[in-house]
Amino acid sequence: MVATPTNGHTRQAPGTNLHMTTNHIGRANLSSVSQHEIIRAQREKWVAGRFFCAICGGPFSSQVDMDCEGTDERAYRFDILEHCNLEWLDELRALGINPDATGSDKYHDFAEIGEPHVFPFHSVCYEVLKRCISLRQPGEIQGNKLYQAFEQANGGRYVRLQLDYGKPDPPVEQVWETVRGQEILVVNPVDIPELESEINDIKCLLDTKTHLDIERKLHKDDIFSRLSIDLRHKIFKHLCPESILALKAASQIMHTTWVPRSMWDAKLVDTYPWLWEVLELSVPQSQEIEDKTSRLLLACREQGESTGRSYGYTLGLANRRRIWGVCEQIRSKYLE
Known part of the structure; x- marks a missing residue:
């Protein structure tokens, strides 16, 4: 869904607003679901107020x-969000607890003491959280543990959890404030078409070049030919992933020097845990792929613009990294 301007200002094409009854994380008795179950929230039941995503701090x-x-200081720049699909903001899920699981659904005002909380979040943000947790603890997310993690971070009557939501810091007032320069907060952190296109280009090269191009004649004047294999491996140990790839792309000797898969995976997870598209790629098998992947990693690290100069590429990655930082805090509580 793409926004269209009207009289100098514009709104994203109509979606359903989510409303809550006060300015902190909600309470609900979700009697139609089992205890600690992820549920699809029913928008029409969130009325008279608003609060924000427990994971990204953004609006619904x-x-x-x-x-x-x-x-306008109180509006996002249209030229930045013009081609960004904001429908992901409308997709809501929630985590609640229902000890009894009987009777009809009944929602409670937040002022009522003793009722269990319900924590809302975007479906997209939950995908990021699942990936973050699975890096340290593979397997299905345990609803009871996640609920307790949210409860630990729920510091009181607030519109979001008591976590560091990164920069820019999302609004904490009861009504969402649009501030010029904070467009990153509403850009999809998972669906980044420009990134997907570049990853697909690399995958195509992997499909067509399934062997090491060792048939190329090794250059005797390659300075790295003077080093032993052990020394070459030690060099790799001190480099970040994009530097390893750049070195292998520039030197045929280093290209043919094997990098242990365990070391490569560990470096990627340590440096780019939020860039799962690259984590899921096979090890580069040609200097062309190494060069292209190195440039992609460098662009992602710097949150640089794609070749198409699209803001969505920069802001989508930046928002993903911001949300990943929140997910790491939730993960720490989840793993306690």
């Missing part, structure tokens, strides 16, 4: 104010 509506001229 794709209707955001945008200014075509880029001069």
Whole structure:
């Protein structure tokens, strides 16, 4: 869904606003689901107020104010979000507890003491959280442990959890505030078309070049030919992933020097845990692939623009890294 301007300002095409009854994490008796179950929230039941995603701190509506001229401090810049699909903001899930699981659904005002909380979040953000937790503890997410992690971070009557939500810091007022320069907060952190396109290009090269191109004549003037294999391995140990790939792409000797898969995977997870598209790639098998992957990693590290100069590429990755930082905090509580 792409926004269209109207009289200098624009709103994302209509979506359903989510409303809560006060300004902190909600309470509910979700009697139609089992205890500690992830549920699909029913939008029409969230009324009279608003709070935000427990994971990213963002709103639950794709209707955001945008200014075509880029001069309004209380509106996002239209030229930045023009081609961004904001519908992911409308997709809501929630985590609640229902000890009895009997009777009809009944929602409670937050002021009522003793009722269990329900924690809402975007479906997209939950995908990021699952990936974050699975890096340290593979397997299905345990609802009871995740619920307790949310409870530990629920510091009181607030619109979000008591966590560091990174920069820019999402609004904490009861009503979402659109602030020029904070467009990152509403850009999809998972579906990044430009990144997907570059990853697909690398996958195509992997499919067509399934062997090491060792048939190429090794250059005797390659300075690394003077080093033993042990020394070459030690060099790799001190380099970040993109530097390893750049070195292998530049030197045929280093290209043919094997990098243990365990070391490569560990470096990727340590440096780019949030870049799962690269984590899922096979080990580069040609210097062309090494060069292309190195450039991609460098661009992702710097959150640089894609060749198409799309803001969505920069902001999507930046928002993913911001949300990943929140997920790591939740993961720490989950694994306690």
